[in-house]
Amino acid sequence: MDTYKFQEMTLTWLKGGTTHMDGGAMFGVVPKPLWEKKYPVNEKNQIELPSDPILIQYQGKNILLEAGIGFGKFSEKQIRNYGITDESMVDDNLVELGLLAEDIAIILMTHLHFDHACGLTKWVNGELISSFPNATIYVSDVEWNEMKNPNIRSSNTYWKENWEPIQSQVTTFKDSITILEDIQMVHTGGHSDGHSIVLLRQSGETIIHMADLMPTNAHQNPLWVLAYDDYPMTSVFAKQKWVNEALQNNYWFSFYHDAYHRMIKWSTDGKEIIEKLERTRK
Template identity: 65%
Template sequence: MEKLTVGDLTIWWLNGGVTYLDGGAMFGVVPKPLWSKKYPVNEMNQIELRTDPMFLQLNGKNILIETGIGNGKLTEKQKRNFGVAEESAIEKSLDELGLTAEDIDIICMTHLHFDHASGLTKWENDQLIPMFPNATIYTSQVEWNEMKNPNIRSKNTYWAENWEPIQHQVKTFEKLIVIEDSLKMIHTGGHSDGHSILQIESNGEKLIHMADLMPTHAHKNPLWVLAYDDYPMTSIFAKEKFISEAINENAWFIFYHDAFFRAIKWDKEGNIIEELKKK
């Protein structure tokens, strides 16, 4: 289990599962000869994408960022279509930290697509129940509204089984919310209308989780946006703003999907100056 210490806090990456998605979809209009130089692709034109939640503690609170693809939540057809090579083992990861799912106090959901939100619920005695029954779940109001009322496109990723059992735990925000004095969630839109990013500061050091605006290190170019993005120009504008600001502030970029890097620092010329690789 990889970990990164920044300031006075430590972030651990839990095992949330592995998917293999179409590389063309993940890089949109960028030609394959360009993106494939930066991120490996297999013979089926798929790229490996982790779905690994991040765990940290602030003010004695146990916090998760995202929740993985879940375990026992997908049909065989869904596993095949989404290239699922491994399902979540969140409880095992938490056990290694001396914790259980009941110990999680706060969950920050950048958005509620199935590959981020399926870990919010689990099957028990033929009934779906909350995976983290004692947690407050934060997401933007826009995202929560669309989760409950998906449109013809988004209904393929906003599933009732991922929100109905946990709706009493959800707390929404409009533009911005600060959690435990140092974790900031900012509504950006772009990937989804309700998509948010996270900024964390500890003892003068900073981290940023761009979520699916920059799912891997290979998506650093503001113009390299996903075909999955509902509002690609919004994604581009948000990337231009927040990536540049984070680099100027010497911040760590942390990743949920990247199969090779957990965290990276870039300099202003685009060179990697510090890194934490996945083992």
């Protein structure tokens, strides 16, 4: 497992499962000759997209950022359509670290699309239960409301199987919320109406987790937004704001879906990588 010591925080990337989605959809209106130079694509025009939660250990708390795709949650048709090649090993990873799912105290959910939220619940003896029964789950109120009441478009990704067993554990927020003083969630909208980003701060340093506003390092350009985004112009403006702030202040960018990098720090003009933590590939 890849790890990074961020002053008083320890970050460990867990194995949350892997999908392979259409590259055109993942880069929206950007022409393929441009985006394929920045991110590899297979013969089916799919790009590899791991869904790896980050375990943050801080102030004696075990915190998950995102939840992975879970295990045993997909039909054969879904496995084919989503290009799923492996499922979550979060429980096994936690055991390797001397932990159990019951030791997770906090879960930060940037949004509740299936590839982020399927890991919140699991099947046990034919019943769906919470995967992390002792955790408080934070998500924006807009996202939580749409999760429970999806529209004709969002019903494909907001599944009752992922929210009904955990509804008593959920705490929502409106614009932003600060957790343990140094962790902030900020509602941005864009990818979904309730999408949020996460900032980890330590003594003048910041890691920004832009979730699906920047799913991979190849999505740094504010104009490169996903066809999956419900509100693409909101994504553009949110990315423009936060990418600019992050570049000017030397933030680390962390990724949930990048198959090659865990974190990157760019030069202030965004043109050069000055530091990086690569994803271990096995």
